[in-house]
Amino acid sequence: MNTGLRITSYAAALAAAFGIAYGVGGGVGEISLRTESTAHDGHAGAAPGGASAADPGSTADPGQGAAPGGLQTSERGYTLDLKTPAVTAGRRTDLKFAVVRDATGRPLTAYQEEHTKELHLIIASRDLAHFQHLHPARAADGTWSTSLTLPRAGAYRVFADFTPDGGEGLTLGADLTASGTYAPAPLPAPAATAEADGYEVSLRGRLSPGRAGELTLGVTRDGKPVRDLQPYLGAYGHLVALRSGDLGYLNVHPGGEPGDGTTRPGPGISFTTTAPSTGTYRLFLDFKHAGRVHTAAFTVRADRPAERSDTPSTPSAQPGKHAGHGH
Structure with missing residues (x-):
């Protein structure tokens, strides 16, 4: 072989x-x-008790979130x-x-x-x-x-x-x-920023189990804030969040929309979401600038407050280009 x-x-x-x-x-x-088990029983890849095979540290906490x-x-x-x-x-x-x-x-x-x-x-x-x-x-x-x-x-x-x-x-x-x-690829290590096609994207906020939280992503280019993002899918950014292991798909809501009188076209893009359990998640941000859509990818850990008392308030992000994107 x-x-x-x-x-x-x-x-x-x-x-x-x-x-x-x-x-x-x-x-x-x-x-x-x-x-x-069949699709009706859940998804392949989840280990008994809620821990996933790919991320054994994640646990599903009943009643925490949707x-x-x-x-x-x-x-x-x-x-x-x-x-x-x-x-x-x-x-x-x-x-x-x-x-x-x-x-x-x-x-x-x-x-x-x-x-x-x-x-x-x-x-x-x-x-x-x-x-x-x-x-x-x-x-x-x-x-x-x-x-x-x-x-x-x-x-x-x-x-x-x-x-x-x-x-x-x-x-x-x-x-x-x-x-x-x-050849499987390891999950990228956490970091505070991600690069996408020459843009640098930072991530602020926390992904909390069972609690809605705001995530703000800031876009810069050549060290300067990007203040003229273009609408994409009815917003200045589109965020997809997936749980490592079983690939649970999180519901993410953008904060505001173009033309509402309050939402600015960058550099910050805000979203609200809730982690259904502790564990590791991947976030994929699509944003449009200069006529092209770019994607930045992040690795984020969702922990209970007691587990993260000594950790910084900014969630982790994965540096490097996204693995793929199409439209």
């Missing part, structure tokens, strides 16, 4: 058919195939039907899926726009090294499609964030496998 690990399309097909997940260690090695989205393929009468459960790393693929009404078995065709789009598609690798935020096109029959290229082999999670017309917002998730030579 080469230095990497070969994930075959056959193994990917098994994963799609039987709900088999790829259990990955800290380095390149054998992939263990184990049968997980449960994260994306852990189930079916919820509240809707199912995410991923019609392309396996792709080849490095090869452009037309990814297709549908949101199916369980009561009728037919794809949903009526959506309510949220952040200027009917549906937001998020794709993240299990090691959280790769991230894409896509906006697929919907056909008249309710089938969504988008062009997708995954640069690395491995296991991914697909999130469909949407609101049925007349209903409440919902995030469903499904597993996606990219075949090829696989």
